[in-house]
Amino acid sequence: MEVRVLPVLRALFESLGRAGVRYCHWKSNWRLPETLRGETDLDLLVHRADTSRFLAVVGALRLKPGSGEDHPSVCHCYGCDDESGRLFDLHVYYRLITGGTIKGYHLPVEEMLLRGAQPTEAGVYVPEPAAELVLFVIRKSLDYAVAIEALIPREWKAAADELRWLMSQGATDRDVRRLLAEYLPSVDFALFRKLRDAIESGRWGVGRFRLGRALASRLRPYRRFAGPSATLARSGRAWRKAWRTLQGGTPPQALLSGGAVIGVVGSDGSGKSTVVGEVSRWLGEFLSVATIHGGKPPPSVPTALPRLLLPLLRRMMPGYRSTRIELRAAVATEPAAMRTGPLLLFALRALMLAYERKKLLIRAHRKAANGTLVLSDRYPTRQPGVPEGAMLHFLREDPRSLYRWLARVEERTYGEIPQPDLVLRLDVPLELAVQRNLTRSKPGGPEPTDYLRQRHAKSSELEFAGVPTYRIRTDTMVEETVRAVKPILWNAL
Numbered sequence: 001m002e003v004r005v006l007p008v009l010r011a012l013f014e015s016l017g018r019a020g021v022r023y024c025h026w027k028s029n030w031r032l033p034e035t036l037r038g039e040t041d042l043d044l045l046v047h048r049a050d051t052s053r054f055l056a057v058v059g060a061l062r063l064k065p066g067s068g069e070d071h072p073s074v075c076h077c078y079g080c081d082d083e084s085g086r087l088f089d090l091h092v093y094y095r096l097i098t099g100g101t102i103k104g105y106h107l108p109v110e111e112m113l114l115r116g117a118q119p120t121e122a123g124v125y126v127p128e129p130a131a132e133l134v135l136f137v138i139r140k141s142l143d144y145a146v147a148i149e150a151l152i153p154r155e156w157k158a159a160a161d162e163l164r165w166l167m168s169q170g171a172t173d174r175d176v177r178r179l180l181a182e183y184l185p186s187v188d189f190a191l192f193r194k195l196r197d198a199i200e201s202g203r204w205g206v207g208r209f210r211l212g213r214a215l216a217s218r219l220r221p222y223r224r225f226a227g228p229s230a231t232l233a234r235s236g237r238a239w240r241k242a243w244r245t246l247q248g249g250t251p252p253q254a255l256l257s258g259g260a261v262i263g264v265v266g267s268d269g270s271g272k273s274t275v276v277g278e279v280s281r282w283l284g285e286f287l288s289v290a291t292i293h294g295g296k297p298p299p300s301v302p303t304a305l306p307r308l309l310l311p312l313l314r315r316m317m318p319g320y321r322s323t324r325i326e327l328r329a330a331v332a333t334e335p336a337a338m339r340t341g342p343l344l345l346f347a348l349r350a351l352m353l354a355y356e357r358k359k360l361l362i363r364a365h366r367k368a369a370n371g372t373l374v375l376s377d378r379y380p381t382r383q384p385g386v387p388e389g390a391m392l393h394f395l396r397e398d399p400r401s402l403y404r405w406l407a408r409v410e411e412r413t414y415g416e417i418p419q420p421d422l423v424l425r426l427d428v429p430l431e432l433a434v435q436r437n438l439t440r441s442k443p444g445g446p447e448p449t450d451y452l453r454q455r456h457a458k459s460s461e462l463e464f465a466g467v468p469t470y471r472i473r474t475d476t477m478v479e480e481t482v483r484a485v486k487p488i489l490w491n492a493l
Contacts, residue, residue, distance in 0.1 A: 005036045005122045006088065008061060008081040013123035015057045022047035023054070024117035024125040026093070027139075029132060030165040036122050038081065038088035045113055048073075048094040062491060063090065065256040066287075067371065071097045073106075076253060078286055080490040085483050087490075089286050096135075097224070099142040100149050102233045105222045109135060112183045130175035133166045138187070141195045142219075144204075144212035148234070160202035186218040253287050254371025260493060261361070261368045261418070263294065263379030263467075265388070266426030267459035268452050269433030269440075271474040271481060275426065276377045278482045279489065288372045292364055295378035295388050297356035306352060347406045350391040354380075354413040357388075365418045373493070379464075380417050386458045390414050422492050423469040424485065430456050432475055468492060 016023060025032065026045040034040050046054045055065075058077050066076035073095035079088050096113075099105035113135070116128035126132070140159050143149060177189050191214060198208045225233055264272045264279075276291055283289045299307045357380045364374040384393035392407040428436075433456055437446045447455075470488050474481045 004033075006038045006081045006086060007083050008079055009036055009038070009042070009088070010123060012057070012061055012063075012079075013119075013125075015061065016054070017119075017123070019050075019053045019057050021050045021054050021057065022114050022117075023050070024113055024127050026096075026113050026127055027132065027136065028162075029126050030162050032120070032122075032124070032126070036124070038084075038086045041089045041091045043091045043093070045093045045096065045110060047110070047114055051094060054092075058090070064490075064493065066253050067256045071103050073097055074103075076286075078253075078255065080486060082487045085282070085486040087282065087285055098135075098139050099219075100146060101152075102225070102230065102237055104224050104230055104233075105142065105219055106224055107135070107138070107184070107219070107222055109183050112179055128171075128175075129166060129169035130171040130179055133163075133169075133171045134176055134179050134184070134192075136163065136166055137192060137196050137199060138184075138215065138219075140199050141212050141215050144209050145216035146212075146230075146234075147209065154204075156202045156204060160200050163196065163199050184219075186221070187215065191215065191218070255287065255373075255493060257493065259288070259368035259370065259372045259374065260421040261364050261374045261376060262489070263376050263420035263423045263464070264426065265379055265423060265459070265462055266474070267387075267428060267430075267433055267456040268447060269436035270426040270428040270459075271478070272377050272426060274478055275424070275474075275481065275485060276375045278478070279485060280375055282482075282486065283373055289375065290364070290367055290372050291375045291377065292360055293378065294357060294361065294376040294380055297353070297360040300356055300359050303352045303356055306348075343403075347392055347395065347403060347410075351406060351410055351413070354390070354410050358413055358417050361417050368421065376420065379420050379423065380414060381462060381464065382414050382417075383461070383463060384411065386461055387455055419464060419467050421467070422489075423464050423467050424489065425462065425469055425471045426474045426481075427471055428474045 023044050023046045025035070025042060027043050028035070028040070031040060035042055058065075058079075061079065063077045063079040066078055073093065074097055075092050077090040077092055079090065080086070081088065096107045096109055097103045097105070098107060109131075112131050113127040116131060117125040118128070119125050127135075140163075143152075143154065173189070176192065180187055180189060180192060191211075195211055195215060198211055223230070264276050266272055280289050280291050361376070361380060364376065368374050378388050381387075381389045384390040390407075390410050392403075392410045395403040395407040396411075398404050398407070430453065434449055434452060437449070437452050440446070470492065472481065472484055472488070
């Protein structure tokens with residue numbers, strides 16, 4: 001049966017072959033069909049002398065190197081298949097770093113894996129069965145070499161199933177003896193057989209721990225850490241894992257090119273929230289991702305108490321809600337004719353909103369500086385009179401000095417908000433936006449149609465000077481829109 005392979009992976013394997021890069025997919029080949037569909041990581045061992053050629057190939061296919069790997073000679077490269085939109089992770093090894101939670105050993109078996117590697121029907125190279133079997137048994141046995149790690153729950157039955165699969169691929173005891181003698185002479189075949197039988201049993205016990213300790217003793221020359229250093233490394237890893245769990249379990253991986261703040265803008269009804277949600281789930285499979293709402297920021301310490309009064313004020317003065325005041329300004333109705341009290345409240349609310357947006361976006365850019373991809377549903381702009389821009393522009397020439405000053409403060413606050421790293425601008429026809437507004441479920445009901453028409457016209461004027469901006473039509477099905485967004489965004493990062 002033909003194995004389905006992501007087109008970009010097939011292109012990768014063909015390009016590596018043409019470039020003469022020596023590599024192999026060195027573990028978990030019993031799940032190779034799932035791997036080639038991009039459902040699990042691809043673990044590639046690359047000959048260290050071919051590093052430059054390998055990086056040139058993956059770069060030509062727009063794969064992006066990651067940062068944050070704790071182990072030397074190991075890195076991640078992330079790619080996107082344009083046809084399916086699926087992200088995948090190449091876990092690239094230039095030396096075999098493995099063993100337990102801290103990967104505490106460098107095993108000198110790279111040549112063992114690469115020398116006998118053969119291509120599969122899908123085009124990817126895999127080691128000879130005996131070589132993969134030797135390394136599998138050693139890796140799984142080292143999981144039980146330290147008491148604290150031996151207590152970690154593991155999938156014993158799955159390991160036994162994989163072992164039986166490897167043994168069915170044609171690996172003979174004679175081949176195993178030969179490879180051990182040549183590459184790991186400190187591990188005799190008698191010990192290897194006991195380790196193999198313990199894995200095949202699918203059970204855990206003190207005997208398995210003792211076997212793991214015996215193996216660790218034989219592999220002592222290949223340890224990456226001395227005794228105390230290994231304990232410190234395990235403790236540090238445990239603390240980092242606990243901290244990530246407290247933060248919501250966000251993956252620690254980031255692109256080597258760094259994080260970014262991505263503004264998703266457009267008129268009401270253009271699908272901004274939907275796109276942000278779908279793209280966040282897509283990127284978040286491998287990378288550190290956060291989402292914010294640049295139009296409706298959370299309250300800050302100075303604004304929390306006044307915020308509590310907003311629902312009451314809306315009920316008391318329904319004629320002075322932001323939507324209606326914006327409409328008056330848009331059609332040149334004299335806002336200054338409004339009563340002083342409601343106008344002042346509106347101006348103070350606009351200043352609060354500008355301040356909250358500024359604080360939110362500064363935090364977003366701080367996250368991006370540390371590698372996170374931040375998706376902002378709407379993005380504040382320095383343009384006055386447009387959605388998510390300054391709202392007091394109509395007071396800049398007001399005869400009352402207080403209102404002129406408030407307008408200047410608001411404009412200055414928006415000017416201090418950092419620009420996004422890139423913008424996805426969603427375009428939707430006006431009538432479709434009106435229809436979506438009337439049919440979607442929203443607290444408080446749909447927006448007034450006149451207000452939405454005015455916002456749609458103003459959204460067409462949105463500009464982010466000097467920021468890469470990509471226009472995307474959203475008058476199709478959600479799936480088609482997201483499929484169009486993915487390659488555009490991936491290539492821009």
